[in-house]
Amino acid sequence: MKHFINLRDIPKKDLKKIILNAKKRKIRRKNLNTLDADKDLPLKGKLLIQMFEKSSLRTRLSFYIAIKQLSGGALTLRPDELHLNKGGESLADTAKIISTFGNAFMLRTNSEKKLDLLKKHMTIPIINGLSPENHPTQILSDIFTIEEIKKKPISKLQICWIGDSNNVLNSLIEASVKFSFKLNIGCPKKYQPNRNLLKWAKKNKGNINIFNDSKKPAIGSDVIFTDKVVSMNDKVNKTKKIKDFKNFKVNLTIMKCAKKDAIFLHCLPRGSEVSNDVFLGKKSKVFHQALNRIYVQKSILLYCFEKLR
Ligand code: CP
Numbered sequence: 001m002k003h004f005i006n007l008r009d010i011p012k013k014d015l016k017k018i019i020l021n022a023k024k025r026k027i028r029r030k031n032l033n034t035l036d037a038d039k040d041l042p043l044k045g046k047l048l049i050q051m052f053e054k055s056s057l058r059t060r061l062s063f064y065i066a067i068k069q070l071s072g073g074a075l076t077l078r079p080d081e082l083h084l085n086k087g088g089e090s091l092a093d094t095a096k097i098i099s100t101f102g103n104a105f106m107l108r109t110n111s112e113k114k115l116d117l118l119k120k121h122m123t124i125p126i127i128n129g130l131s132p133e134n135h136p137t138q139i140l141s142d143i144f145t146i147e148e149i150k151k152k153p154i155s156k157l158q159i160c161w162i163g164d165s166n167n168v169l170n171s172l173i174e175a176s177v178k179f180s181f182k183l184n185i186g187c188p189k190k191y192q193p194n195r196n197l198l199k200w201a202k203k204n205k206g207n208i209n210i211f212n213d214s215k216k217p218a219i220g221s222d223v224i225f226t227d228k229v230v231s232m233n234d235k236v237n238k239t240k241k242i243k244d245f246k247n248f249k250v251n252l253t254i255m256k257c258a259k260k261d262a263i264f265l266h267c268l269p270r271g272s273e274v275s276n277d278v279f280l281g282k283k284s285k286v287f288h289q290a291l292n293r294i295y296v297q298k299s300i301l302l303y304c305f306e307k308l309r
C-alpha cells in the first residue's frame with residue numbers, strides 16, 4: 001500500500017512508472033466508452049471513498065471515472081454530513097471506519113495537518129486531491145499532457161509559470177526536480193515561491209529561475225502555465241492581490257515571447273490571470289489537459305494499490 005500525498009516524497013522511478021502506465025492504458029482504451037472497464041479489470045470490487053472539503057469539478061469527475069474504468073466503484077462523502085466536522089467523532093475513529101469500509105481514500109482538504117494525521121490512522125492508501133500546499137495529481141497529469149503533445153520527455157523542454165506561488169506551483173517545483181526539467185517562474189517580488197521548497201530544490205539539483213517579470217521567463221519556453229491569483233485557501237485582500245498581479249496576466253504578448261509552437265496550460269477554474277484570446281486560442285490545451293486527468297488518476301490509483309505493471 002502506498003500513499004500519494006506530495007510529489008516530493010515519491011521516488012522518481014515510481015512517478016515515471018505512473019506516467020508510462022497512463023500512456024499505455026490510454027492507448028489501449030481507444031474504442032471504449034467512458035464507463036467501460038479496462039480489459040484487465042485491475043481494481044475489480046475495490047471501493048474508492050472520496051471527500052471534498054473544498055469545491056471541485058475536475059478532480060471529482062476524473063477520480064470517479066478513473067476507478068470505474070479500473071472496474072471498481074466510488075463513493076463521495078460530504079464533509080458537512082459526517083460527525084467529524086460537527087465535533088461528534090474523532091479523526092482517528094473516522095479514519096479507522098473509512099479504512100474498514102473502503103479500499104482507498106481521496107481527500108481534498110484545507111489542512112496539511114489533517115493529511116498527516118490521517119496517514120497515521122488509516123490502513124488504506126490516501127491520495128491528496130489538493131491541499132493548501134500541494135496539488136500533486138494535477139501536476140503529474142500535466143506532465144503526461146505535455147509529453148503527449150510535445151512527443152518528448154519533459155526533461156528536454158523549458159517550462160514557464162507566470163503567476164501566484166500557490167499549491168499548483170509547489171507541485172510543479174517538486175516535479176521539476178523529479179523529472180529534471182528547467183522551470184522559469186515569473187511572479188511579483190512580494191509573491192515569491194516558498195523559500196524552504198526552493199532550498200530543497202536547489203539541494204536536489206533543481207534548475208529553477210525566478211523572475212519578477214512576466215516576459216523574460218517566457219522567452220524560449222515550450223509551455224506557459226498559469227493559475228488563479230486568488231486560490232481557495234487564500235485569506236487575502238482579493239482586490240489588492242489581483243491588482244498586484246496586473247502585469248502578470250498571460251496574454252498574446254507573453255505567448256509571443258515563448259517558442260512558436262509553445263502551448264498554454266491552466267488547471268482550471270480560471271479567473272483574471274489569463275486573457276480570453278490566449279485561453280480560447282489555438283495554443284491553449286486546457287480542455288485536453290482536464291480530460292487527461294482521468295488517465296493519470298487511474299495510474300495513481302494502481303500505484304497506491306501496488307498494481308502498476
Ligand atoms: N484543476 C482542478 O483540480 O479542478 P477542480 O478544482 O475542479 O477539481
Ligand code: NVA
Nearest residue numbers: 166168231232268269
Ligand atoms: N490554486 C487553485 C487550484 C484549483 C484547482 C486553488 O487552490 O484554488
